[in-house]
Amino acid sequence: MSSSPEAATTVTVKILDREYQISCPPSEQDALLKSARQLDESMRKIKARGTIHGMEKISVMAALNITHELLQKNRQINEMRHSNAQQIKYLEDKVDHALYQARQIEL
Numbered sequence: 001m002s003s004s005p006e007a008a009t010t011v012t013v014k015i016l017d018r019e020y021q022i023s024c025p026p027s028e029q030d031a032l033l034k035s036a037r038q039l040d041e042s043m044r045k046i047k048a049r050g051t052i053h054g055m056e057k058i059s060v061m062a063a064l065n066i067t068h069e070l071l072q073k074n075r076q077i078n079e080m081r082h083s084n085a086q087q088i089k090y091l092e093d094k095v096d097h098a099l100y101q102a103r104q105i106e107l
Contacts (some may be wrong), residue, residue: 015040016047016055042066 006025013020013036024032042062046052052061 016043016058018055039066 006027008023008025009029011022011024011029011032013022013033015036020036022032039062042065043058046058046061046065052058
């Protein structure tokens, strides 16, 4: 594995019919293109509603919507982790109790 950083290349993405040149390492290009497609779809939906005009306003609304979705998913993941940790603790306690009882029977 090389210790030097990956050389970035320029990738062209199209968002709301505008092209943007983005510098990106080759290993991240697929993720960049997927992100650009998602952003483009989000911005097109906002534009199609017709209530928000102007590229800057549409961009800000799309960023807010995407950030809101990200925060919701992070909260759900954290809640699931907490729930899983509680379940694991419960099972560990049951195993410990069963082992204790088994040791008592052996005595």
